Amino acid sequence: MKPGSKAGTPAARAGTQGKIPDTSSRGRDQKNPKNHHANSAAAVVQQSTSGPRRSESSFWMPLINNLLKKSLVPVVIFCFSKNRCDKSADSMFGADLTSNSEKSEIRLFCDKAFSRLKGSDRNLPQVVGIQSLLRRGIGVHHAGLLPIVKEVVEMLFCRGVIKVLFSTETFAMGVNAPARTVVFDSLRKFDGKEHRKLLPGEYIQMAGRAGRRGLDNIGTVIVMCRDEIPEESDLKNLIVGKPTRLESQFRLTYTMILHLLRVEELKVEDMLKRSFAEFHAQKNLPEKEKLLLQMLCQPTKTIDCIKGEPTIEEYYEMALEAEAHRESITEAIMQLHSSQQFLTPGRLVVVKSKSDDDHLLGVIVKTPSAALKQYIILVLTGDCMSSAIVPSSSNQNEKESGDFKQGYFVIPKGKRGMEDEYFSSVSTRKSSGVINIKLPYKGDASGMGFEVRAIENKEIMSICTSKIKIDQVRLLEDPSQTVYSKTVQMLIKEQPDGNKYPAALDAIKDLKMKDMLLVENYHAYQRLLKKMSENKCHGCIKLKEHIALMKEQKKYKDQLNELKYQMSDEALQQMPEFQGRIDVLKEIHYIDSDLVVQLKGRVACEMNSGEELISTECLLENQLDDLEPEEAVAIMSALVFQQRNTSEPSLTPKLADARKRIYDTAIRLGNLQREFKVPVDPEEYARDHLKFGLVEVVYEWAKGTPFADICELTDVSEGLIVRTIVRLDETCREFRNAASIMGNSALYKKMETASNAIKRDIVFAASLYITGI
């Protein structure tokens, strides 16, 4: 197959008439050495997902002819893979779109441009292949091309002599070369992870290439429909859809941290703050600052204690603690089997009131059933609606529970009516468990307000020892005023003195609480209660007021702390990762405990092209020592090469050994980073940053093998090889600088030799843009 292509080369070069197409396109197709029939067959196979279709040439030709007729050329056809670009271009073997004068212009230009290449490079299949295409007015442009070829195509396209250009998305990005028409080969592309639809932003970028300023009035965009017509909604979304949200691509790297650490001027935290990732959080900062200042300026209300020394803070803390204890204890008590026995209808309980500053005495009217999972309890609300004198404390009490109060004051006298309205249908059935009153049901009897509510068992504060007789049926199913007043009176009787409750069941003795922890908790709670009662504030008439004040202050303090936190560096999104990375750097002695950059850190600062930690460790472990310059540069190629899936290179034992060493280093570093909670997977880390696909190629190149031969060694496209080697020169320079920091002249010389070895021929041919044609 190679001889075939080689043989085809001179023929193509000789052919002034581009109408002899077959040999030439065969020449450039060396990477995929198939003839055209094979090509179209491959195309069919490739397209088999979207159904079989006609061969490429018959597919593109009608379109091109049509465009030519309507004078809509030049046209850029966007295909989303290098392979498809090449194949499409090759399939146009019958087409000749240029006039004779254009042909000679192209020919002259190409000869001049490629004259800077050395002998064998001039006969590279790609160089020869593209010339025959160009002469017919067809161009190809993608990342796999040699830089010089790419530049020739770009320049010729800008001159307007290329009529049809098959290109990947790259052409829409860096190069300013608009066309009259843009054609989309497909509306789906593979973005390295998945096959997906084009995004609106991408579409606009590419479609925007249609129409040349000053030349065309209208640019035309054509979307090819192969076998299936795209959905209208998809198209609409594509063309006028919302652009992709901008997302921060700010990556925290070790190099960045080290560079910032060695200057006093800027803190790393400042850098993080200024990144786009933090933009939204930081945008609100001035407002927050203002708010904070405002809050700080706000005079805090002082609590003037009437009993002299204010111990309210202490009291409040104790109350909070006691509350927490109580919650855990009651919860446990309610779970206890023994307590269930006590919670029968008629049992007196103390219930937590909604306004939380006082507790209410009540009686269980109904225990939970399958239908209603709550206790129905009749509680005394403490004050009488009809009584004129309302105690100030309880007045405040009601103010806090808004809806409660409304119902309270609006309908005091209309109670009868309400009753009639709601309870006219009196059930005659006995103890059927039906509740015929609306909960909560409020009323007053014998000078005392009462309420029937449904409560969760956690609201029950304590269970009392005493029990009263109640008429469940009359209370719930057939509400009668007399029964209520009787019950209320009984309840009042149980209250020995206005505010005190009947004796509660002892959790340990009566309820047989056994859990050690709970018992301890219970004792702590009791102690706290005792302490609270000893506190001066206990029983103070202003207690409620002060407690409310305290609550407010506490809230204010919490708010203040939250604001302060948000404004501090700790709130930065990347702060945990930053801390992790700092720890890693400390661990491997790149910086000392005072964050001063050490020698290793200074070496790492030089490493910009490859992963800094791997490069530095590789250097300091002297892994390049026993390697020849060619071998060293070959191993270094792993740091800069970026394609994932390549053919496996065949390595000399020495190189294979070196490869294993550097891979192990990467794994070690990966493990270390994971230890310090940097989100890194060792295997992936090593694989991401070390790609050995071009080791053999670079080794051969550094030894002086011609470019045409090294291309045979791999399936990586020529353009990528060139790019990698150019970057490799940069890496050599960095390693050289690192060697001078360490003071090792041998390594310095080795890197210089390596750099000279790879700096030759087509790889380092000067750009046409810079030198001019």
Add this chain to the structure above:
Amino acid sequence: MRVSSETRPNPSGFGHVLLGFLPFRTSALPLHATACYSGEGPAPLRAQCASSAYLCSRGPQRAGAMRDLQLSLNQTQRVRLEAALHELQSLAPAAAAAAAVTVADTIPVNDEDNILKGHGTSDQDGEVVATLCGVVERVNKLVYVRTLRARYKPEVGDIIVGRVIEIAPKRWRLEINFSQDAVLMLSSMSLPDGIQRRRTAVDELNMRSIFEENDVICAEVRGFQHDGSLHLQARSQKYGKLERGQLLIVPAYLVKRRKQHFHHLERYDVDLILGCNGFIWVGEHVVVGENTDKIEDKPALSSEVENFTPLETRKHICRLANAVRVLSALGFTLTVELIIETAEASVSSNVEINAMLGAEFFVHTAEAEAKRRADLLRKKSGAR
């Protein structure tokens, strides 16, 4: 008269003082510093003092240009000093002392792990030999000699203080105690108007209005150019001309790289800049940043008033400067804490500013430092 500073390396960082006092030492410490000792005969009772106070233009301190520390110790002081120095010597970590090498010393290495020879090492008949005096450092496979008393060697990001010696096209040349002059380009300097723009020919002509010859300025090391010249940058409000203060020149190795080199000592209203190159600036505090604009906006305040430094501040500057002098004469690493501590000690023991350079305070400082290090060591071992 100076004892050669490139003598025996001493990891504890004060060995040269011992040398300075060689004549009245009895026979303590074994000294095999023969190779490069080029002292001009026995030194009389005179401490080597590398620090010299420079006259700063427009500064309030019109001190003499050079001033060496002259000391005459009486018998008691001599004994006390010797004891203190001896203690300091014994406190030095033994490991560091063991790693110290002089020129031509063989550095022991394990042949199996192929080592990477760094600075100050050379291969001689298959042995690794030191070509510098210093301490052997090992980082992974790298073996190099860290010099203890070499000339200043710049690193990127260092903060340095330097003196303008020449104005060349688009650049100033600065003396920074390096083997060559540093270059500060006009383009790597924020202009007084604070606008980011291209530098024009007019700017070039006005360069003298920014810095003149003999101005003392503060800048940061930007890096080495391809031709090997050292470039500085001063793209920040805090860099720039230093006025109204004293420049002290101490050996560069006494200043260690730290996170902070700019220090504002609020208690004294004094700025202290510890340049990595051994140039130390003690001067009146200047407000940097946005506040300067506000001050400029303020009208009035005649230049006389503006240039006036209160006597109190001047005294503080002198006191701190003298503290630096004493410490550098003793060869202690200069940290801001130590400088403040020394200045405080002089205040608390009622030592006049000029008496700070006298024998008594000198001995006192040495003793204090010996005590401090002993405490530190004890605390450390206690923690263990």
